[in-house]
Amino acid sequence: MASMLKGNAVVGQAGGPTVVINESLVGVIQEIQKYGHIEHLLGARHGVRGIINRQFLDLKRQPSQMLDLVGRTPAAALGATRDKPDQEYCEKILDVFRSEDVRYFFYIGGNDSAQSAKIINELTRDVRYELRVIHIPKTIDNDLLANDHTPGFGSAARFVASAFIGDNLDNRALRGVKINILMGRNAGFITAASVLARRQHDDGPHLVYVPERPFNLDEFVNDVAEVYNRYGRCLIAVSEGIADDQGRPWAETAALSHAEKRALDIDEFGNVALSPGAGALADFLSETVRQRCDGVQRVRADSFGYIQRSFPLARSEVDAWEARLVGQMAVSYSLDADRDGSVALIRLPGTTYAAGTQLVDLSAVAPDAAPFTRELDDEFINERGNNITNSFRNYCEPLVGELPGVGWFEQISQKPPWSA
């Protein structure tokens, strides 16, 4: 313990919200409260932007009661950012770190944030400023490399599975074709979670389309017609990021199919903001079904939108526990190991679900070459590329927690007495 770096610490949050991102923040605060070698824990408002603007909150002496409440609150309590620091930006960060004697930097976020942490880390090493940099994983997309799964995903998956439980019953009560567009540009994990809603053999989602497989419009029309003929209804889960076999996103095609082309909104990382366009994708797919699937009378489409990542009632307790854990472990790793890295969630071997952590290199989560993010395993997608396997269900179920029960009369009464 003699080698412990003395000084202050900074913690920040970045990227899109999750329901449990504050659990990780609280985990960092709780652990640091136990130690004397860190004088102040500075909470940066809106991530790296709060560092260069010197907008900090003092977090070390927050009462535990308040921390518990903040932990239960969705979306970054410190505020988030999508800024991605370049060299100049990082030098400003370093100036602030020097002047505030910051020796620990904890950054909670997805792979963009891991990338930021890596750049800062490299710069401080170059100029020989001693700084521990620990990245703490967070993303509803579940697309971080080197992780079995990511804090935030379990709650987003719980939202989606619960919504599909209700929507499947809605579709059963008022029959027709229903299409739901889910979050996920490159990874289909959130969309795949919809299959956890299934209880009976004929429950939806009946079809699931993820970005990992090219989406062919003719095959889609055939798939829908086939399910509709079998069940008299069809419930469909579609990732916003589905693309054709040329890699062109269907959300773009859908948006551009309106003659009045909408200005595509592009974020700081060069990503087209798909969620507004997800409405166009929903409309495009439902119009396609209306025009090309004979006999289908009622077609509806929704895009679940941003509430997938912040809905407080869909908090998964497993997810919350693990989000707290990775925050605590970040502090623990910063003390014991003389190296920087990212806290990765791993699944422990055994018959019942258990998770643990390990510290991996920042480059394992933010590599220099593709693949930069994780996608659905091949074994999670069926051969035809229009559904999700039980293997995924086994993987995902423990992360989501117990889902609401469902009852139906067919369980006990198929044939009423007077029809005999």
Added chain:
Amino acid sequence: MASMLKGNAVVGQAGGPTVVINESLVGVIQEIQKYGHIEHLLGARHGVRGIINRQFLDLKRQPSQMLDLVGRTPAAALGATRDKPDQEYCEKILDVFRSEDVRYFFYIGGNDSAQSAKIINELTRDVRYELRVIHIPKTIDNDLLANDHTPGFGSAARFVASAFIGDNLDNRALRGVKINILMGRNAGFITAASVLARRQHDDGPHLVYVPERPFNLDEFVNDVAEVYNRYGRCLIAVSEGIADDQGRPWAETAALSHAEKRALDIDEFGNVALSPGAGALADFLSETVRQRCDGVQRVRADSFGYIQRSFPLARSEVDAWEARLVGQMAVSYSLDADRDGSVALIRLPGTTYAAGTQLVDLSAVAPDAAPFTRELDDEFINERGNNITNSFRNYCEPLVGELPGVGWFEQISQKPPWSA
């Protein structure tokens, strides 16, 4: 009790789902299980359609354990319909009632269903077929006349309020303008429920637009700019049914503003299906803000869509209790009173919230002349028509139940020590 009509009973469910519609069904079943004068309770599959097609389930001897599970399950367990019986349809219903010796008809639904019940009731009176007809209220829209509120609304309001708690925190963490389109063609109750999300003085929704007031695009742009200048962000709740001062729905204008005009989907009651168009309204309003509000950098829009009416985790326990109650009271009224009608929920006077029921005439809920449905009270809407008052909040809060708590660091630390 000597006057009790002997025979069978039919119960059916109609219209859009709610999270608690099965509680009313279970309420009917539970009560009828106590009496011998009703031999069979026939559950009609898909409402009146199941009657003329003789698709019934025998519900009288269902085990209580199963009933409790069905009660907790969203969306009509018997299946629903949007059929609205005309004279010929009603004569077919009467034929079935005669041949099955049906003497009690319980119909769970909104004002269209009350209308159906009224027509059937008038026909049976004309032909002197003795039948008790009781309508049981259900609608997320909360727009039934003669009711303080309607079973199904509390849970939809709980979904919306919870979603806005999360989305407000999302908007606070990643600042910008966010527009959410909510259900409600003619009544703004669901949209108004978004204000229950507010905790701090600067919490959203900052602006709320309901169908009860004409929506002016210029005023909207000014409102958004004003809020954005004050808070650096703006969260907005908009009913899908907002219309201009000529009564023309903005969802139609938005849909038609795409040169490729989409085929408007019209349901059996002559209503344009607005929810698919709600995506177009979301896009239209966000494009308007992007083009006309200077300095606004990030604009997002979502349409909450169909999951508002079926999300199982947003069940309000008060709502569930009352939905059970109206089902039970329907049976009770059918025994005691020699008249038909609709079970209405009333609020009992007193300092704490309590509700009761009374049997009102079917024509009170399904009148022959306008107004056919209820709208937001004038005192629930502010003078400028862009927000919701505390009076509504007091009205709505008891129906929704306790909402998730929210914590933030500003509560205890405005000024960090090193900035002194």
